[in-house]
Amino acid sequence: MAISVPARQLFIDGEWREPVLRKRIPVVSPTSEETIGYIPAATAEDVEIAVAAARRALTRNKGSDWASALGAVRAKHLRAIAAKITERKSELAKLEAIDCGKPLEEAAWDMDDVAGCFEYYADLAEGLDAKQKAPVSLPMESFKSYVLKEPIGVVALITPWTCLELAEVCREAGLPPGVLNILTGLGHEAGAPLASHPQVDKIAFTGSSATGSKIMTAAAQLVKPVSLELGGKSPIVVFEDVDLDKAAEWTIFGCFWTNGQICSATSRLIVHESIAAQFFEKLVQWTRNIKISDPLEEGCRLGPVVSGGQVYLSLPAGSVLYSSEVY
Incomplete structure (x- = not known):
């Protein structure tokens, strides 16, 4: 039986959308070296649409927006995603093994780890509520100070993983539109315009030191924070x-x-x-x-x-x- 990967589009604003330029990238099996499917290739035009969707998600619904969502609300979504991943563990593990060539048993371990990560951050999100507006001791009684934790805004995560099936998991789990947008594409066509976009408030990148240096340079033009996970020994x-x-x-x-x-x-x-x-x-x-x-x-x-x-x-x-x- 021929092996193939699911046909997906870009995931933007809670919907599957065809890339503006309708470009595709072949998915080649590392085992057979045969083309087993295609993924969408995003470009700067798609980046604009996705960033706008993420920006809207911060402020929509007359105050009931993602930026003001309590940690408990975020945790509920994260746990729902973890449950969906566990539910689809066998299917997702097989897809991962087919896509990158890692042993199926290890891919299954990964699915457990992924679900565990969402559970871990759900716990952290709930903990934020208790820390919100925590008082800070000052030497002068005429002044008051407290810690207010606010979302940083739109964050671009540039990673070596293609997570289109994770988008479907999040959609099924009820994540609000625009909170998560997933673009697959090449560095110079999608990654570069994302890294330099003025409406992106932070960039997180996992990959090579050479590319990390370019991303840091792009972010420096607008003095935006970056998190870089680069090569090492x-x-x-x-x-x-x-x-x-x-x-x-x-x-x-x-x-x-x-x-x-x-x-x-x-x-x-x-x-x-x-x-x-x-x-x-x-x-x-x-x-x-x-x-x-x-x-x-x-x-x-x-x-x-x-x-x-x-x-x-x-x-x-x-x-x-x-x-x-x-x-």
Whole structure:
């Protein structure tokens, strides 16, 4: 049976909408290298519509707007979303495995984590109500001061994840129109106009340091805050008194979880010289037991690299690790 991904449009103001220029990006299976669907390619025109929808969501309904919504109200929406994700866990996990090549079992763990994140932030949202207008002690009795927590406004999240199915989950959960808008597209066509948009109050970005630098530069023109989650290195340090079997197991997990294609993957290993040979042998034994296969196959522990472009980028470093030569 042919594998495909759901056909979706852009999600703007609570509705599915075709991109203004009707452009599409092919979705290529990392397993078969076949085109298994298409996603919409947003451009600056779509960014304008989406930002306007988000801005309206802050102030609509004569005061009953999202900006003034109590933490308890926000928490209710977040918990409804978490419940919907749990309800669709198997379906969403399979879609994730098909899209990025990660083992199905790991994708299922991710769905639990996603639901858990929404529950976590629901708790935080409820906690905001108790902290609202908290008094601040001052040395002069003739003055009063308190903390007032206000929404920052329209926030643009530029991430490497395509979350169109999450939009449908949020719509089904009753999230008000315009509170969440999802645009899929390329960096120079959608990301750049979003990062420089004057009606966006903050930018959050996850990705490369090079792109993060460009986003910070764009945000600086309007002195708007940014949150950047960029590249890094995640070392494991193995001391001589450690349980080598447990250390090897967790090192392998860190290296190969999500096919090793995650920012927190173990990318450096620092081992005490007195146990290095013994420890490396244990790692070799573990790797021999890793099943490399189609991510939907039972027992898969390592799927394909996410894209042909990423394979090309990985070849030089991979060839050095394998043979000390670059091909």
